Amino acid sequence: MNSIQYWKNRLPFLLTNLVCMAALTVFLMACGNSVSAVVLILTVWTLILLSGLTFTYWKRKRQMKKLLAMAEQLSERYLISEVMELPEQAEDQVYYQLLKMAGKSMLEQIGEVERERLEYKEYIEQWIHEIKTPITAMKLLCENHRTAWTKELLLELEKTNRFTEQALYYARSEHTEKDYSVREIALSQVVHQAIADNKYMLLQSGVHLEVAEIQDMVYSDEKWVRFILNQLISNAVKYRKENPIFHIYACRQQNQIILVVEDNGIGIAASDLSRVFEKGFTGQNGRLIHQSTGIGLYLCKRLCEKLGIGITVKSSEQGTAVFLSFHINCLIQEVQN
Amino acid sequence: MKEKIMIIEDNPLIRNELKTLLKSNSYEIAAPEDFSGVIDRVKADHPHLILLDIKLPGTSGFSLCSQIRTFSQVPIIFVTSCTTDMDELNSIMLGGDAFITKPYNTAILLAKIASLLKKAYPAQQREQIVYGDAVLHLESSSLDYNGQRVELTKNELKILYYLFRNGGKICSRGDMIEYLWDNQLYVDDNALSVNINRIREKLTGIGLRDFIKTKHRQGYTI
Numbered sequence: 001m002n003s004i005q006y007w008k009n010r011l012p013f014l015l016t017n018l019v020c021m022a023a024l025t026v027f028l029m030a031c032g033n034s035v036s037a038v039v040l041i042l043t044v045w046t047l048i049l050l051s052g053l054t055f056t057y058w059k060r061k062r063q064m065k066k067l068l069a070m071a072e073q074l075s076e077r078y079l080i081s082e083v084m085e086l087p088e089q090a091e092d093q094v095y096y097q098l099l100k101m102a103g104k105s106m107l108e109q110i111g112e113v114e115r116e117r118l119e120y121k122e123y124i125e126q127w128i129h130e131i132k133t134p135i136t137a138m139k140l141l142c143e144n145h146r147t148a149w150t151k152e153l154l155l156e157l158e159k160t161n162r163f164t165e166q167a168l169y170y171a172r173s174e175h176t177e178k179d180y181s182v183r184e185i186a187l188s189q190v191v192h193q194a195i196a197d198n199k200y201m202l203l204q205s206g207v208h209l210e211v212a213e214i215q216d217m218v219y220s221d222e223k224w225v226r227f228i229l230n231q232l233i234s235n236a237v238k239y240r241k242e243n244p245i246f247h248i249y250a251c252r253q254q255n256q257i258i259l260v261v262e263d264n265g266i267g268i269a270a271s272d273l274s275r276v277f278e279k280g281f282t283g284q285n286g287r288l289i290h291q292s293t294g295i296g297l298y299l300c301k302r303l304c305e306k307l308g309i310g311i312t313v314k315s316s317e318q319g320t321a322v323f324l325s326f327h328i329n330c331l332i333q334e335v336q337n
Numbered sequence: 338m339k340e341k342i343m344i345i346e347d348n349p350l351i352r353n354e355l356k357t358l359l360k361s362n363s364y365e366i367a368a369p370e371d372f373s374g375v376i377d378r379v380k381a382d383h384p385h386l387i388l389l390d391i392k393l394p395g396t397s398g399f400s401l402c403s404q405i406r407t408f409s410q411v412p413i414i415f416v417t418s419c420t421t422d423m424d425e426l427n428s429i430m431l432g433g434d435a436f437i438t439k440p441y442n443t444a445i446l447l448a449k450i451a452s453l454l455k456k457a458y459p460a461q462q463r464e465q466i467v468y469g470d471a472v473l474h475l476e477s478s479s480l481d482y483n484g485q486r487v488e489l490t491k492n493e494l495k496i497l498y499y500l501f502r503n504g505g506k507i508c509s510r511g512d513m514i515e516y517l518w519d520n521q522l523y524v525d526d527n528a529l530s531v532n533i534n535r536i537r538e539k540l541t542g543i544g545l546r547d548f549i550k551t552k553h554r555q556g557y558t559i
Contacts, residue, residue, distance in 0.1 A: 125421075129418040130418070132418035132438075132439045132440055133348055133351070133418055133439065135439070135440045136351055136418070136439040136440040136441065137348065137350045137351045137354065139440045139443075140350075140351060140354035140355065140357075140358060140443070141350070141354055143358065143443050144354050144357045144358055144361070146512075151511070157440070161440055180422060181422040181425070181426065192521045193442075193445065195518070195521075195523070196442045196444060196445060196518075196519070197442065199442075199515070199518055199519075202518075203511075203514065203515065203518065206525070207525075208525050209523035209525075210523070211521075211523055221422075223438075
């Protein structure tokens, strides 16, 4: 509470008192009272007035301090009207009412927006499930009736599927808590599935693929890890040089298993490296290759954060390596042994 | 003996294409088009494996699965476009053996089918395949010809298996590479040539000359 402003607001009241004092002095003098008696009366008046005012000031100040502290502690400050007591002062009560009304209408707005967002997310998910039926049908048609151009078509279908998956995971990354199930998965299986998802793209771009024998088991969500790998593989293809070579392997480091996806592509400029996980960031490579969206790595980072997987990138002109580090849960292993 | 697979899927195009795919992989197919009497069909047909869609008109794959489980332990693969974890969990809780999401990779689907069949009916697997006088042993990864035997590497076995299975037909290099990729052997064009040459050398070693023929600009055949 601003004290200068407080006392300024008290000015009319003080002036009224001064006027009253003046009137009383005139009256008392007219009645023939001695000057000393008048001075005494006025002194007592002033003392009572000042102590009363100081007390109210101190009380108000404490009250306001308490309110501010209360708001400070709340994580959602707009709920302050729900936790504060009903004030005693008539004007304060009006402000209290206003605060309640404003809070309520805002909560309604937020609820509305949240519901709309949830509905939209559900619609997107449903749409993606529905679009998958025709994609499946087309894929089967192509694979059963191979001709010269089915491979091209399968390549396009692979892309279509990758984009729909990206939309699905984008919609899901907002409310992930309920959408993943962590269980023991064989890393090699996820890697092979991710490669299978991108088979036509890899074959068409003439990638020489070296996949090491991976024995490790990790605790994670298979679908999500597969999606992340899909993004990394498609990035590696997008930013390839001539004679592309991809190397996928895993290694153990203390209590982590690190899965590495390495390519010999055009690499990422050192100045861009720290920002590659930002949403919409495309950097120098984005200006070279116009398919960059700035969504893929952003989503990878987000999903990794939710799953507790570490993701880091190293890059030079000789290529890029992305490291996914999975924690080995010592407790689970101890229990199993 | 051919294994019988039942496809329970409401989309007619996918149903037919699945039929074609599985038939060409030498399975026998039953594909009911009316889903109200599907349980009776399962009882009557005794399929070796069931491919089950989750979303079906008038019923759901989950309820069908739990009904089937009351009288049979036949392997069931759920095939669906729903990818929520609740669905996956449900399918496992109700006794499904595998869960594949659309759009499925046909190689993965076929591999799952094969491995489930192998687990459920261990005795019925063919372990060798014959073409002319040559016998390819899948389990021991070797080839017999006139009483002589030669050992094969993983790549060589898969290449020969593909050629044997298409016995006589011309196999293009592209299709062969794709088949190897489906089997998690990521060879490129050069590596394929190297492998083919090595197989030829090995086969010549046991007196089997010019077994793999090159068709110019088309591919290989046996």
